[in-house]
Each structure stands twice: as structure tokens, then as C-alpha cells.
Amino acid sequence: MNVSPLDLRQTRFRSAFRGFDRVEVTTFMAAVADDYEHALRETDKLRQEVARLEGTIKQQREHEESLKATLMTAQKLTEDMKSGAEQDARRIVNEAEGRSQLLLDKTQSRLEDIQREIDGLKLKRRDVEVSVESIIQTLKNTLEYVREQEQREREERILLHRPRREEPAAQQDDAAHIWTQAR
Numbered sequence: 001m002n003v004s005p006l007d008l009r010q011t012r013f014r015s016a017f018r019g020f021d022r023v024e025v026t027t028f029m030a031a032v033a034d035d036y037e038h039a040l041r042e043t044d045k046l047r048q049e050v051a052r053l054e055g056t057i058k059q060q061r062e063h064e065e066s067l068k069a070t071l072m073t074a075q076k077l078t079e080d081m082k083s084g085a086e087q088d089a090r091r092i093v094n095e096a097e098g099r100s101q102l103l104l105d106k107t108q109s110r111l112e113d114i115q116r117e118i119d120g121l122k123l124k125r126r127d128v129e130v131s132v133e134s135i136i137q138t139l140k141n142t143l144e145y146v147r148e149q150e151q152r153e154r155e156e157r158i159l160l161h162r163p164r165r166e167e168p169a170a171q172q173d174d175a176a177h178i179w180t181q182a183r
Helices: 005-010 022-161 169-182
Strands: none
Touching: 005 022
16 A cells, blocks of 8 residues: 555544544654655655666766777777788888899899909900000010111111221122112
8 A cells, every 4th residue: 555645644533432642643643744755755866866877877888888899999990900011011021022132133143244344354454465565575676676777777887987998899899788788
């Protein structure tokens, strides 16, 4: 049976012989009604507070779920980005290694070409040195020949300008012949 504070206030008891004091019962019933009314208001207030707190809890749980979902999404995104970055890094390293190997191969090839050029130039230098030495030797031989010829001519002139002793005719012919050849 649900009894409200108003029911408590309006309830009237029948009179009986040797019954309770009416004023005392009425006062007690009014006090009980006041306490009961106060208890009902407090209960109502607490129910509203519980409902509000349950709403807040529900919002917090929804917020928590949203945060969990966001965190999971962020974690997945981070893992995806990390994985992508690692793949990019591996690709970049592989490309760099390929380019570096290509550069090393080209450099080695160029080094070999330059070494061949150097060897070819050394051979040409030896050829030029031999050729120059040959020319120098030829010029030296020519110069010695020319000097010898000039020396003979001087000697022959000197012999021609000396007073002659009477030479036999054969010697004169020889001297004239030498003079003619020298010119």
C-alpha cells in the first residue's frame, strides 16, 4: 500500500472508548507526514541525481569509446605511416645503392680509360723521345760532318796559300784536284 504524506495528514481515525489522545495522534501523524514528505523529496532528488550521473557516465563511456576508437585509429595510422616510411627508406636505400654502384662502375670504367690513355701517351712520349734523340743524333752527325768539311777547307786553303816549294807536277795536280773537290 502506497501512502502519501497527504494521506497521512487527512487520515481520520474513529473514536473508541479508551482510545489514544487525538491531538497526540494528529501531531504524530503530521510529523510522520512531514518526515515522509521530506524523505520522498530527498528520494526524488537522489533519483534525479542518479539519472543525471548515469547520463554523465553514459556520456563519459561514449567519450571513452570515442577516445579508444581514436586511439586505435591513431595507432593504426602510426603503424601504417611507420610501415610506409620503412618501405620508403628501404626503397631509397636500394636506389642509392644502385646509383652508387652505377657511379662506381662508371668511375672504374673511366679510370681504366684514363689509364689506357696514360699508357698510350707514355708510348707516344717514348716514340717522340726516340725520334728527338734520332733527330739530335742526325743533327750532331751533320754538324760534325759540316765541321770536318770546314776544317778540311781551311786546311786546304792554308795549304794553297803557303809558299810552294817546287813540287813535282803530280803533286800540284793532286792539290788542284783536292781544291776543286772541296768547292
